[in-house]
Amino acid sequence: MSDRIAEFGAGERTSAERGAVGPGGAGRGGTGRGSARLPRLVATDLDGTLVGRDDRVSERTAEVLSRMSAAGTAIVLVTGRPVRWMPTVYAHLPAPYLSVCANGGVIYDPASDRVRDSWAIPPALLSELCLRMRAAVPGVVFAVEVDDGRAMRYEPAWPVRWDVGLPTSESAPLAELTERPAVKLLARAPGVGSDEFVALIESIVDGEVVPTHSSRSGLVEMSARGVTKATGLATVAAELGVDAADVLAFGDMPNDVPMLKWAGRSVAVSNAHPAARAAAGDITLSNEDDGVAAYLERLLEPAP
Incomplete structure (x- = not known):
């Protein structure tokens, strides 16, 4: 996928x-x-x-x-x-x-x-979870889907692929990524497989969001609690x-x-x-x- x-x-x-x-x-x-x-x-x-x-x-x-x-x-x-x-x-x-x-x-x-x-993850929770994951996962980088998925914001180290060069896609520091509600929070970490990474993220977020994945490239997608x-x-x-x-x-x-x-x-x-x-x-x-x-x-x- x-x-x-x-x-x-x-x-x-x-x-x-x-x-x-x-x-x-x-x-x-x-x-x-x-x-x-x-x-x-x-x-x-x-x-x-x-x-x-x-x-x-x-x-x-x-x-x-x-x-x-x-x-x-x-x-x-x-x-x-x-x-x-x-x-x-x-x-x-x-x-x-x-x-x-x-x-x-x-x-x-x-x-x-x-x-x-x-259904969006509120800014305060986005910020808290990103800081929590950054403290526990070396090299983790984040991106967010905002404006109901019509736009994407990502950290400078994020590997942009299909959205590269598009006006709906913009690099920003983590503090700016978490200023607005996000319909999805994305995370990547070097050298970690998707199944292993989801299990790790689950232990960190403690049910406050729903982690899952739909690829084999180490990408974890997080939705709001229960979504x-x-x-x-x-x-x-x-x-x-x-x-x-x-x-x-x-x-x-x-x-x-x-x-x-x-x-x-x-x-x-x-x-x-x-x-x-x-x-x-x-x-x-x-x-x-x-x-x-x-x-x-x-x-x-x-x-x-």
Whole structure:
């Protein structure tokens, strides 16, 4: 999965009720065929799940999502990406599907280019946690997603990649990074793997934010207390009147695990991280082999 992740956090709407976890409709390793009832909502991660290495959604996948939508199933994109990275995805999709961005920290409506909800980490807590992590982790550097993920601020030592040179991206000292609420706090440290780094950060932040990761490059993403992909998706599902049991979710990385556990049916792509595979009820093909499309095509087939 790509590193392209932003940040958010925060607050009262993070207590969305959790639904029961159910197995995938076809049994582990299968793709299902001729489901008697299509899911009322399909939620899918992007990078590493729906999107390929070329940063594109395939024509096959776009067509299947369109068919699912036409059959009455709501499509929701649930991603770690910030809002500002979404246009490249929508350029390859047949409709402006609602998005849960920043690992649950933002609900974004692309049709109106409007952030409907956001949950941010408050400045005082940002400052406290960064100082706490800096004292415990040698060489750690930070970045923050601000303005609901429309802008990024980062320390001078931060390795800027996809945002380099953009007006929405700006270097600043740590004191300035923590002056405004952030929908996500990002941390990197030299020579530390993502799984190991998340465990270390968890021991430092003590539940005051939610650390996770969606890459294998040592990047840790932190959202506000209680904010995950599951809480963001649960908020959207409740607004649509859809129970967790009627949700089918796809993912590939640890930041997808809460969503995969919350949804009534859950599927990991074959290239998924072990934690995502363990949380899912089914396994489908990899993102490069259009695994989401393959699974949904089988659901759309008439029962024999």
